[in-house]
Amino acid sequence: MIQNILITGASGFIGRQVLSALKNHKHNITLVLRPGSKNKIQDFNFITKIVETEDLFKESDEWWKKTCANIDLIIHLAWYAEPGMYLNSDKNIDCLLGTLNLAKGAVNAGIKRFVGIGTCLEYDLSGEILSVDTPLMPLTPYGANKTAVFLTLLQLFSQKKIEFAWCRLFYLYGENEDKRRLISYVRSSIESGDNVELSNGNQVRDYMDVKDAGIRIAKVSIGNTQGPINICSGIPITVRDLVERVADEYGRRDLLKFGARPNNPNEPQTIIGK
Numbered sequence: 001m002i003q004n005i006l007i008t009g010a011s012g013f014i015g016r017q018v019l020s021a022l023k024n025h026k027h028n029i030t031l032v033l034r035p036g037s038k039n040k041i042q043d044f045n046f047i048t049k050i051v052e053t054e055d056l057f058k059e060s061d062e063w064w065k066k067t068c069a070n071i072d073l074i075i076h077l078a079w080y081a082e083p084g085m086y087l088n089s090d091k092n093i094d095c096l097l098g099t100l101n102l103a104k105g106a107v108n109a110g111i112k113r114f115v116g117i118g119t120c121l122e123y124d125l126s127g128e129i130l131s132v133d134t135p136l137m138p139l140t141p142y143g144a145n146k147t148a149v150f151l152t153l154l155q156l157f158s159q160k161k162i163e164f165a166w167c168r169l170f171y172l173y174g175e176n177e178d179k180r181r182l183i184s185y186v187r188s189s190i191e192s193g194d195n196v197e198l199s200n201g202n203q204v205r206d207y208m209d210v211k212d213a214g215i216r217i218a219k220v221s222i223g224n225t226q227g228p229i230n231i232c233s234g235i236p237i238t239v240r241d242l243v244e245r246v247a248d249e250y251g252r253r254d255l256l257k258f259g260a261r262p263n264n265p266n267e268p269q270t271i272i273g274k
Contacts, residue, residue: 003222004048004070006030008056008102009077011040013176014117014169017214018077018221022046025222032056032067032078040176057098064105073113074106075221079146083180087121092145099149103156113163114153115221118228120170120206120271122147128270132168132228139266150228163226167217170232170273174210186243190250197260201240204270208233232273 005022009015010031022029023046030049031041038050051067053059056078059067068074076099080091099116106114121143124135138144150166157164173183189196208231216231240258247253 002026002028003072004028004030005073005075005221006032006068006071007075007077008032009079009117011037012077012081013178014172014210014214014217015077016041016176017174017210018075018217019214020211021215021218022222025218027222030067030071055098056102057094059098059101061101061104061108064102065108066105068106068109068111071106071109071111073115073221074102074111075115075217076102077117077217079117083178087140087142089141092141096145096149100152103153107156107160107162111162113165113221114157115165115167115217116149116153117217118146118150118166118168119143120168120230120232120273122150122168125268125271128268129272129274130230131274132230154227163224165220165226166228167220167231168228168273169213170206170208170230170271172208172210172213177210182239183242183246186246186256190247190252190255194255195257195260196243196247196255198243198256198258199239199261199263201238201243201258202269203239203263203267204236204272205239205242206232206234206271206273207237207242230273234273236270236272 005027010019011033028048032051035052079095080086120130122136122138123130124137127134136147138147153164177184179188186196213231220229247256
């Protein structure tokens with residue numbers, strides 16, 4: 001069945017992969033984008049409509065009601081995610097409030113399904129192996145605001161008989177990655193012949209290529225699964241091992257300087273999805 005889909009954040013790191021995964025499906029797709037962000041999207045041939053706004057998190061529920069008219073499914077990917085800043089930023093509150101306006105407008109517009117993006121940082125990380133049954137205990141403003149959105153939308157959409165899925169992301173890397181993120185930093189440093197300054201690299205993490213994550217999110221979105229879903233590999237790997245694999249592509253392990261940076265004492269040793 002052809003659906004009318006509205007997507008926020010389609011020009012972002014994850015959004016571009018979700019959009020790419022949807023392009024071979026016959027749906028009518030509306031994108032909500034900031035002015036000037038269209039140039040980040042390579043293929044517009046399958047896009048039905050583009051709605052531009054300077055800041056979607058400042059739009060009212062009435063604006064969203066009009067924007068979501070005749071929309072069946074919303075895939076809400078947008079959120080503040082500047083590397084090194086987003087975990088503790090007050091902008092997470094803006095994203096929370098803006099998302100609730102979107103949800104309220106979407107309900108009043110009569111949508112049938114809503115898919116949002118969460119994070120593994122919503123969980124109590126002391127358990128190391130994290131399933132959707134792991135208790136929620138966020139320790140950062142980012143995780144706390146994502147958790148607040150999840151809990152609020154879970155109740156709202158349940159009462160309104162609207163399908164709701166929440167995709168919790170773990171650690172992603174890959175195409176169009178910000179230069180400040182780990183793997184992109186490693187690659188750009190090696191390509192410039194610079195030393196790569198790292199912690200000891202013994203942290204165990206759940207890494208996934210962003211393309212695979214985009215495919216998973218797209219599949220969830222156009223399916224009928226509801227509730228929280230972990231978007232993860234389930235495969236443990238140390239940061240050291242992952243970085244060494246990247247360095248081996250260039251034959252430059254000599255540039256890796258483990259221990260040059262201190263470990264974060266507040267960072268869990270192991271975070272693996274299930």
